[in-house]
Each structure stands twice: as structure tokens, then as C-alpha cells.
Amino acid sequence: MITIVGATGFTGTLIAKQLEQDEVSMRLVARNARKLETLKTSLQRECETAIADVADLNQLKTAIEGSKVVINAAGPFTTLGLKVAEECIKAGVHYLDITGEQQFIRAVIERFSASASKNKVTVIPSCAFEYALADEAARFLEKEMGGLEGFESTYVINGMFTSRGTKRSVLCALESESHQLRNGKTQSISAGAVAAFQHPDGKIYQRFPFPAGEVYLIPLHSQVRNISTFLTSEAPPAVLQLLSTTMPVAARSPFFKNILNFIIDLGPETPQNTNETTFSVYCEGDFKRKRMGLNIAGRDPYSLTAVIAARVAQKLLKDTNVRRGVISPSMVDKSNGIMAITQAESTAWQSVEIKTVV
Template sequence: MITLFGATGYTGSHIARQLEKSGAPYRLAGRSGAKLAALAQTLPSHPPTLVADVSQLGTLTALVKETRVLINCAGPFTDLGEPVAQRAAAAGVHYLDITNELAYVARLRQFDSLARTTGAALVPACAFEVAISDCMVAVLTQEIGERLESVNVVYALPSGVVSYGTRFSGLRTFAVSWLGYRGGKLVRRLPGGKPRVGLIGQKPYAAVAFPSSEIITVPAHVPVQNVQAWLALSPQWAGVVGTLLPLVSVLLRTPLGWLTRQIFRYLTPPPPAAPPNAARWAIQVEAEANGQSFTRTARGVDPYGLTAEIAVYAAQKFLEPAFNRSGVLAPAQALEPQEFLAWLNNKSTNEPSHF
């Protein structure tokens, strides 16, 4: 049994439909029994539902009963994720989530010993963001065969295709995830600053530093001195955003942060109802080793659809009898990176032959 928590949210409903396609046994969980029932009625198998609410901790115990895998979509994870992951670790239930909230992913390491004891695998950031780049770095490191001096991950994302949940998750991340990885250790680092410039294919980019969870996941399995993630913007905007982002991140820690969240809620539109193939993305891994530079690029479409496919793929892998990994794991530690990228290369939501 796979339990999907946060099933009625934007991303959760994508994953529910993908679970239905997979044929794996699953159930839906979330705060609202009425919304869960409505979602279940839209799915041919009419899966069972379970009401659980992080604000009522006693209800979370049921999430890890009679299930082997828990997929968590209930964010912001910085505020809501730890009690859910802790219960999975204590119960020996495999856990994955779809977040890219860096501070939360860093804190989840506190459950590593417990998860190893019970045999649970806890895999945060197992989604479009982080899982793809993490596995790309693992494969590239094997190809290079040398210790890496630096890894830079550049995201070029479709504009406007961002759910409310992702926006609020991003605001919490900018407020609390002031982390970087330099000189082989975690350091304090504000988002933004001087843009990074380069090419994705033949197209120039200017990118600003942002707190992405590769800062935690990549050093967990790759010997590397420096790791940073970047968000590509149009060159004319990157300098402005790079200058303002540290100030905005500080502002989000003040009472004015509440006002900022309300502005995002009421003045920014929901994702457009555009065809999935209109939401094109690219992820580029840029590594340096022994004075040489290495680049690998992935391209595709529909980040939310791809997140659903990745989450279900991972959950099914965790159900396999041969799966015996435990502890808090990076996606590239929980999955076989070569196999995962080969699978991804054949998915309908991805442009082929780019890994």
C-alpha cells in the first residue's frame, strides 16, 4: 500500500492520477474528508481515504499504519514536514516527499539514525527539482572519475507555471534556508548576489543563486568542495533580482513577511490552463574537476506532471522486495541513477535523448 498525504493539493492531485495509472494499491490522505471523497470519485478505482492533519498530531499515526510507503505533498514542509517524516521513520515506513525547501531537507538528517534502526528510507526532494539533477551529478561523477571541485546546477524554468503551494514553499525557503556549501562544509549564505552567466545550448543565461536542496543531497554521495544552485533569468533582470533577493529574504523574516505572502496570494495568478507541453524546462549540471569543465543538460516539459511520475516511480521502487536501503537518503542514493535517467528519458513528459 502507498499512502498519498496532501492528495487534494495541486501537485498531490497530479500524483493521485499517476498512482491510478500505475495500478499500485494506494489510498488518499489529507485534512478535508469532503475534498478527499470528491477526488476519490474522479478516480476509476475509487481509492480509500484517510483524514489526517499536521495541526492535530494525534491524527498522523494512522498515516503510517497498514502502508509501506508514504508520499508527502503537504507543505510548506519547513512548517509541517518533520512530524510526518518522524512518524514514518519510527514506524519503519519508507517516506518520500516533493519539497525543495532546503532548511527542511537539512533538518531531516536528525532522523537518520532512527530510520536506519527501523529500516525506513527517508527521501526528501524526490521530485522534478533535485531528483533529476542529483542523479545527473552522480552519473557525471562516475564518468569523470575524479574528485569534483565544484558543482553548479542551473534551472531554466517555464514562467508563470507555478502553483500557489510552490510559491508559498518558495517564500518559506527564502526566509529560512540561508545555506550554502563551500570548502566542503555547510556555510551561511543568503540567496541572490552576483549572477552566474553561461550558455544552455546556444542560449545565453544569467542566473541568480537560490537555496536548492542539491546543497545537501549532492555532498551526501559525491566528494565535492562547492555546490550551488542557480535560477536562470533573462539577462536584463538577473542583476536586479540578484541585488534585491538578499533584501527580500531578510524582509521575509520580519512581520512584513506576512504582507508579502498575502500579496503573493491575491495579486499573483494561478498556473495557466496551458497544455503540459507548453511548460518547457532545462536543467544543466556544470562541474569542474582537475581544472577541466564538464556540462550535462536535461530538457523536457511539464514539471508538475514529471514530479508525479517521479514520485510514483520511486514509491514503486521502494515496494520492490529487493529494496533494502535505509536512513535519510539523497534521491541518487535511494534510486539507481543510471536506471532512473534511462527511465526518465523515455517518459512522455520529457524530450528524449537529452541525458
């Protein structure tokens, strides 16, 4: 059985519907009984439910009892996720989540690698649009070039609509440390660094460093020395410099954080028209003066996340050969599994020719 923690959230609901479509037995876990019942009755396939607040260890233990795999969709993960992962490991239950919070990924790797291996459990943080695609791209580029010394990813998202949960996760990420990888060691991101970037399609964007999960996920399977991750915007550079400097400060202030949470609560709980969101994750790798690009393009990151999480969970359910311990999404399958899952959802993976590094 696959259990979804945080099942009544926007992405949790999408995952439940995907598992129903795939005809998989599941248990829905949430703290709101009314929302849980509404979700259950919306599904055509019979499923179990459990009311649990992840902050209550007794409720959490009961909720995951008897599960083979847990998908954690209850964020913000930095605040709520570590206990879920820990209890799954103790119970011998495979665990994956959909976090986009870099420092949560770091904490999972540092705290649970040994215990997950010892208990023969597979733990996969960030099994989602962020950052499974770029993680898979790094493995692909490394195989193509025969090695990987440097890697960078640039996220271009057009028409992004976000849920309340995503906004709160972003707030958690803003108040945490932000890292990139330099010469094999993590290094803090410099606030206010904005530069022009030409996408392979020829369009010019402004891009700025942001704390993506690749910084901690890719080194789980690669000897890469340098990782840079960027987000793009069409806003003027001066505006981006101001925001990238002031927003982390505001997020760390209890006063301003309360204001930001109040603003989040005023907005809609679920995003609208997510199928109109398009994205490109453009990745480049280098090895021994060779450089290669890979552009990943598609639409609707939320629905894609649901498919990725559901399909990887099913693989953990059935495949006893998946490596144990804390692994990255791309490590679940040696034959480009994430690529295959997303290509089936009309996500395009296209190699980009780059001149040899001089």
C-alpha cells in the same frame, strides 16, 4: 499500499492520478473532507481515504497505519513536514517527499539519518523535479569522470506557473538560511550576486545563487567539495540584485510575510497550462582538471514530479534491496533510475563537451 499525504493539493492530485494509471493500491490523506471526496470520485480505481491534519499526531498516526510507503506532498515542508517524516520512521514506513526547501532537506538528514537506519526505513527528501534531476546528474558525472570535486547546476525555467503550495514553500525558503558548499563546508549565499551566464544553446541569461537541495543531497553519496546552484532570469541585473537582497528580509518580517501570504491567497489555487512550461537543468562537474557538462531538458515540472515520486515509491514498495536510512533520490537505483524514469517522459539528457580545466 502507498499513502499520499496532502493528496488534494495540485501535485498530490497528479501523484494520485499517476498511481492510478500504474494500477497501484493507495490511500489518499487530506484535511478537507469535501476535496478528498471530490478527488476520490474523480479516480476510476477504488482507493482508501483518511481525513487528517498533519499537525494532529493522532490523526497522522491513524492515516499512515498499514502503509508501506508514504509520499508527503503537504507543504510548506519546513512548517509541516518533519512530524510526518518522524511518524513514518517510528511506524517503520518508508517515506519520500517533494520538497524544494533546502533547510528542510538539511533537517531531515541531520535529525533522522540514525533513526531511519535503525528502524530499517528509507527516507528520501526532495524526490521531485527539484532536486532529483541534478542529484542524478552529479552521480552520472562522477561515474563518467572517475570522481567529483566540484559541481554546479543552473536552472532555466520558461513560462513557470506555480500553485499556492509552491508559492508558500518559496516563502518558507526565503526566510530560511541559504547555503552553498565551499571546501566541504556549507557557506551562506551572498545576496545580490548576479552574473551573466551562457547556456550551451548559446542564449545569455542572468543567473543568481539560490538555495537548492543539491548542497545537502549530493554529499550523501559523493566526496564533492564544492557545490554551487543557480537560478536564471531574463530580468535586468539591477532588478535581480534588488529582489535577491530585499525578498529574504521581507519574508522574515511578520508584517510583510502576512502581506505576501495574503497576495498568494488572492491568486489561483492551482496553476494553469503547466504543460507549456519548459526547463533546462544544466549541470557541470569537475575532477582532476577535467570538466564535463550535462544538460537536462523537458517540460511540465509538476507532472514530471508526479511521475518521479510515484515511480520511486513503487520501487520502495517492491525492492527490499534499496538502501535504508536517509538517502538522495539518485541512490534508490544504482543504474541511473531517475534518468530512465524521466527519459520515458521525453526528458532529454545530453552530455556537453567542455575544454579541459587549466
